[in-house]
Amino acid sequence: MERQLRMKKVITVIAVCLLIAVYIMIFLFSADDAAESSSLSVAVTRKLINLYYHFFSGNNNAVLTVPVVTDDAEAIVRKMAHFTEYMAVGFLSFGIAVIWMQRIKAGIVAVTLQVFLSAGLDEIHQYFVPGRYASFRDVLIDTAGGIAGIMMVFLMYKIRKRRR
DSSP: OHHHHHHHHHHEOOOEEHHHHHHHHHHHHHHSSSHHHHHHHHHHHHHHHHHHHHHHOOOOTTOOOOOOOHHHHHHHHHHHHHHHHHHEEEEHHHHHHHHOOOOOHHHHHHHHHHHHHHHHHHHHHHHTTTTTOHHHHHHHHHHHHHHHHHHHHHHHHHHHHHHO
16 A cells, blocks of 8 residues: 555656646747747648658658648647647646546546646737737647547546456
8 A cells, every 4th residue: 555655656746747847848839939939830840741751652761851831731730739738738637636536527627627727828828929829729729639638548547447
């Protein structure tokens, strides 16, 4: 019993540190002005397109350079970044909740609310950054990512519970 409690505490400390790191990363990305943010998105989009062509073109030695990144491709990468960041938030937060809370449904509601509120605050923060704007659609994308993270932990919890 003592060992289990110690393990719960260690996992919690690690998860909280990772969660803080994710929130700092989200804050720093949101603090970038429009030009910096766009430049990073274009660079990441180019890398992803190059990786795609490298692995799926059949020519693994090809070195491609993507001359133009379309607005659509960049928008998809931006939205996937939103989704992925908050999926990590949902995963880590709900992981902590599962470890310490007895009522799983209450944990799902609490973490979903946490994700929604933090996504909203992030968008409000972006509103005050030059060239950036707040988007309720991004809040919904972020929340969907958080719910995906919650569902990953929930499925892991159910599988583990069934094996016992």
